[in-house]
Amino acid sequence: GWGQQKAAGDSPSPRQSVRKNLEFEPLSTTALILEHRPANLPAKPAEEAEKHQQQYEEMVAQAKKRELREAQKRKKQLEDRVKQEENIGNAALTWSQEILPNWTTMCSSKRVKELWWQGVPPSVRGRVWSLAIGNDLNITHELYDICLARAKERWNASSAPSTTTDTDTGDAGSSHADREASLELIKLDISRTFPSLCIFQKGGPYHDVLHSILGAYTCYRPDVGYVQGMSFIAAVLILNMHTADAFIAFANLLNKPCQMAFYRVDHSLMLTYFAAFEVFFEENLPKLFAHFKSNNLTPDIYLIDWIFTLYSKSLPLDVACRVWDVFCRDGEEFLFRTALGILRLYEDVLTHMDFIHNAQFLTRLPEHINAHTLFSSIAAVSMSCRNRKWTQVLHTLQKDPERASPVLKR
């Protein structure tokens, strides 16, 4: 036990042993209680001495207990970490040897879905995301090269002395001025993308790749162009896959209905998403929902940033990747479920703050959110409201936004 552990140390130097004792035994207090009184004072009555002895023993027992508890806690943490690392290793093998080779048959099985929820191991994450996002747009690596070459021509043209004019463009819907503005925006956004990682900024190892993907996308979809927030999405993809694959995933991801609605700023569709979100918000967290309502805290205030960057700007990167994992599994619904998980996690704090503090809190979430805590909270969020699922609620609202939006009408 505790006493033996302490005694088993191999002959510590006197000073060390004093310090060790100090850690465990409250020496100064002990001395006061235990020491017999100076000879010139009357002797301690036996009863009092016994009481003091008892107090002392209790204190030592408490200290021992505390020490034991802490040692056990440390041991458990270490065991957990070892187990976690083993799990990640095992999961990586399962993903790469069993699931990925048999993707189409296995990806929707219950076992794979459960494993997926626990987080995709980083070593296979890019491949899993690519497969899950798919390539409905049939983009090839060659198409990426073509788009990139065009983007480079444009950059050359815009950095060259202004011999070009607005009329020399063959592309409909994107004037020279537009393109320059978008190039400037890309530059600005890249400089603000995960600045703490120092890999996307000018001179960093992934700066050119990020620039290339964003530039190629503006050539691929001039109708969408560059929208702020996109650089975070591209950056997360670049961290997990090769350039051309990252471009393919990027373009297909942005092509999903929810992302298109937000990136093209389709106001009415965005409102529909917010309204659907509020239906599940009220269902899951009625108290907080009422509090937000009475403070006029509307979902756009916090959801826009979360959806635009798929949480990669708001959550720690490892946690955001876990959100992306399940987003790839469950689709857009999971983005809103995550939002409810965050609100649920901080419900107590949020219920006691006013509009401005809530808005500040939600636009700048605590930095130390951990994946386990957040996912426990998300798991407790139900995405079923009076037997209607997310897609049903959304479709009802889309068909008849006036009538079917009890939340907005109230």
Ligand SMILES: *[C@@H]1O[C@H](CO)[C@@H](O)[C@H](O)[C@H]1NC(C)=O
């Ligand atoms: C893939 O699935 C097929 C049929 O479902 C099965 O026969 C095969 O063993 C699986 N392969 C792997 C690597 O699990």
Ligand SMILES: *[C@@H]1O[C@H](CO)[C@@H](O)[C@H](O)[C@H]1NC(C)=O
């Ligand atoms: C992609 O290819 C498939 C099969 O060849 C085709 O059915 C589909 O229309 C294509 N999609 C696009 C966006 O070109």
Ligand SMILES: *[C@@H]1O[C@H](CO)[C@@H](O)[C@H](O)[C@H]1NC(C)=O
């Ligand atoms: C862009 O300009 C550089 C030098 O200024 C040149 O080497 C490169 O070939 C040009 N690229 C394109 C695509 O025009």
